[in-house]
Structures are given as C-alpha cells and as structure tokens.
Amino acid sequence: MLYHTPVLLDETVDYLVTDRSGVYFEGTIGFGGHTKKILSKLTKSAKYIGTDKDSTAYDHCRTLFKDDNRVKLYNTSFTNILNVSRIEFIEKYDGIFADLGVSSFQLDNKDSGFTYRENSPLDLRMDKSKGYPASFVVNTFKEEEIANIIYKYGEERNSRSIAKRIVEHRKVSKIETTEQLRRIVEEITPSRVVNKALSRIFQALRIFVNDELNELEDFLEKSLSVLKIGGRIVMITFHSLEDRIVKEFFKQQTLTCVCPPEFPICVCDTTPSLKILTKKPVVPTDEEIDENSRSRSAKLRVAEKI
Numbered sequence: 001m002l003y004h005t006p007v008l009l010d011e012t013v014d015y016l017v018t019d020r021s022g023v024y025f026e027g028t029i030g031f032g033g034h035t036k037k038i039l040s041k042l043t044k045s046a047k048y049i050g051t052d053k054d055s056t057a058y059d060h061c062r063t064l065f066k067d068d069n070r071v072k073l074y075n076t077s078f079t080n081i082l083n084v085s086r087i088e089f090i091e092k093y094d095g096i097f098a099d100l101g102v103s104s105f106q107l108d109n110k111d112s113g114f115t116y117r118e119n120s121p122l123d124l125r126m127d128k129s130k131g132y133p134a135s136f137v138v139n140t141f142k143e144e145e146i147a148n149i150i151y152k153y154g155e156e157r158n159s160r161s162i163a164k165r166i167v168e169h170r171k172v173s174k175i176e177t178t179e180q181l182r183r184i185v186e187e188i189t190p191s192r193v194v195n196k197a198l199s200r201i202f203q204a205l206r207i208f209v210n211d212e213l214n215e216l217e218d219f220l221e222k223s224l225s226v227l228k229i230g231g232r233i234v235m236i237t238f239h240s241l242e243d244r245i246v247k248e249f250f251k252q253q254t255l256t257c258v259c260p261p262e263f264p265i266c267v268c269d270t271t272p273s274l275k276i277l278t279k280k281p282v283v284p285t286d287e288e289i290d291e292n293s294r295s296r297s298a299k300l301r302v303a304e305k306i
C-alpha cells in the first residue's frame with residue numbers, strides 16, 4: 001500500500017544534506033518517504049531525529065526504521081524540537097526539515113477523519129489527544145468566529161453564508177460528522193464549485209484545530225536556535241499562509257537593521273542569522289505534477305545559518 005508520495009524529493013535531499021555524517025532533524029516524518037532518501041545519503045555515523053504528531057505515521061516509521069540505529073523518532077509536535085534535542089544530547093543540527101500539512105494517507109483514510117469524501121467523526125486533529133475536534137468549533141463557536149476561520153484559513157469567499165447555515169443547522173441538530181458538514185455546504189454551494197468549497201472549509205478547520213500557523217512560527221524560531229553555522233532549514237509548504245510565514249521569517253533573519261525608518265542612523269546592531277538559498281521557491285516540475293497531482297501547490301524554501 002502506498003501511503004504517501006514524497007514531493008520535491010531530490011531537491012529536498014540536495015539542499016538539506018551538507019555533511020553526510022551530520023545530525024539532522026525532520027519535523028514531519030509522515031510515512032518516511034523523505035526520511036528514507038535522506039538516510040540513504042548519510043553515513044553510518046550520522047544521527048537522525050524525527051517527529052510526527054500523528055500516531056499512525058509514527059508507528060509506521062518506527063517499524064520502517066527499527067533496524068537503523070541512526071534514527072530516533074518521537075510521536076510529538078515538531079514544536080518540541082528543543083526538548084527532544086535535549087533528550088538526545090544534541091546541541092546543534094546540520095539540517096532541519098519539515099514537509100508541512102497532512103499526508104495522502106491522512107487525507108484518504110476514512111478513519112483519519114480528514115476527508116469530506118468519507119463519513120467519519122468531524123475531528124481533523126492530527127493528534128487526537130490534544131485540543132478539541134472540529135465538531136466543537138462548528139457546534140459552539142459564534143457565527144462570526146466560524147466565518148472568520150473559514151475565510152482566513154480557507155480563503156473561502158462564501159464564508160459568511162456557510163457559517164450562517166452551520167449555525168442554523170446546529171440549532172436543529174449537532175454537527176458531529178464529516179457528512180453532516182458536507183451536506184450543509186452542498187445545500188448552499190453551486191455544484192460546479194462544491195468540491196473546491198469543501199476542500200477549503202475542511203482545510204480551514206484543520207489548520208485552526210491543529211494551530212498549524214502558530215506551531216510553524218514557533219518551530220522556525222526554535223529551529224534557528226539549534227542550527228549550526230552553515231546548517232540549513234528546508235521547508236516545504238502547501239498553503240499560501242504557510243509559505244508567507246516561512247518567507248517572512250527567512251527574510252526577517254537576513255536583515256542587517258530593524259530600526260524604524262525615521263531613525264537617522266542605525267542603533268539596533270542587528271546581525272543577520274540566515275542567508276536565503278532559494279530567492280524564488282522551488283516548485284515541482286510538470287512531470288512531478290502529472291505523476292502526483294497533490295504536489296502542485298508545494299513550495300520549497302531553504303535558508304542557511306550564517
């Protein structure tokens with residue numbers, strides 16, 4: 001069974017591996033597609049630390065890499081990079097990598113509850129032991145809050161009318177399943193755009209319940225503090241908001257002055273900590289998109305610690 005096709009695989013490995021015997025951190029091991037290829041480039045004395053929030057992905061990789069003593073895996077958020085590094089006695093990494101979002105397995109698997117195509121509990125959390133499910137949001141949040149989530153994280157223009165219909169519906173019966181939410185959206189969306197609207201709404205709720213954007217910012221900050229000089233951060237994003245966070249973070253770390261523009265001279269003494277290696281993001285080739293349509297929105301950005 002194919003769980004997930006890794007995107008921008010060669011590009012990731014080429015940018016990430018600067019020392020074949022180095023120490024690497026992968027925040028989103030998923031089903032180990034990138035991990036396998038990266039490990040194949042590393043020597044026996046390399047070290048590889050990986051995390052994933054999703055217990056199915058973690059269990060899969062634990063089995064996959066059980067005989068590889070370079071690999072240490074944790075079923076936790078990548079925001080725990082500092083704790084995990086402490087446990088492993090690692091001070092600095094040669095490379096830090098994350099391939100954000102969800103895997104094809106999570107999207108396609110009925111029991112994961114990520115897809116509107118299957119009927120399952122409306123949950124959408126990667127780690128079901130933390131936070132609250134998406135059903136809590138649609139059943140208890142104010143109409144305006146629901147609309148804002150759908151608009152901000154899903155960029156769905158019909159967010160207000162969808163939120164209104166959700167609130168009308170929940171007065172009659174609680175919305176507990178992906179199918180209930182799908183039907184509500186179908187009632188008020190023209191059929192030619194309904195699948196796009198459903199993808200956006202489910203994506204918006206997923207980003208919100210997993211706190212994905214805040215976790216990303218936190219991860220970038222922490223990663224920088226444990227990256228060696230010359231070490232690289234390699235990030236693959238699938239959503240414009242994620243990409244903007246990575247791009248802005250990298251840019252911010254290249255600045256030589258952060259004084260307000262009205263200051264006549266620089267008093268901030270800022271020293272840049274990153275050099276951007278991808279002026280424009282690397283995107284999949286047409287061939288890759290033909291072979292794996294889910295790669296089409298992928299963007300890879302890389303920066304090196306200086």
Ligand SMILES: C[S@@+](CC[C@H](N)C(=O)[O-])C[C@H]1O[C@@H](n2cnc3c(N)ncnc32)[C@H](O)[C@@H]1O
Pocket residue numbers: 004005006007027028029030031032033034035051052053054057076077078079099100101102103104126215
């Ligand atoms: C696109 S998939 C990664 C696929 C992987 N590169 C592969 O080749 O199989 C994204 C993975 O990141 C995990 N994930 C997302 N956010 C996370 C976070 N904050 N911490 C840890 N894992 C996270 C998801 O559970 C999912 O397994």
